[in-house]
Amino acid sequence: MSDGTEPPGGRADDHAPTTPGWSCGSCGDEWPCATKRSRLIAEYGDDRAMLSVYLGSCLAAAAEDLRAAPVMSLQDRFIGWLPRGARRR
Numbered sequence: 001m002s003d004g005t006e007p008p009g010g011r012a013d014d015h016a017p018t019t020p021g022w023s024c025g026s027c028g029d030e031w032p033c034a035t036k037r038s039r040l041i042a043e044y045g046d047d048r049a050m051l052s053v054y055l056g057s058c059l060a061a062a063a064e065d066l067r068a069a070p071v072m073s074l075q076d077r078f079i080g081w082l083p084r085g086a087r088r089r
């Protein structure tokens with residue numbers, strides 16, 4: 001029963017966040033790690049708004065888990081890496 005879809009989670013190569021520390025489950029860097037960032041860009045493509053919504057929800061959850069961390073640095077970490085401005089074709 002294989003129709004080409006991957007089951008969510010559980011893959012070692014997923015670069016999914018681990019909670020409550022919010023480090024990458026695959027490479028151990030602060031999430032989103034460099035690999036995950038490039039995958040998110042590839043996954044969402046031009047749909048930057050949806051990506052911002054997704055990262056915003058991650059940021060909100062991380063802020064709950066990482067209460068000791070300054071909010072500004074969390075914003076920088078989760079959203080600040082996004083390329084700014086509209087991409088011209």
Ligand SMILES: [Zn+2]
Nearest residue numbers: 015024027033
């Ligand atoms: Zn990673």
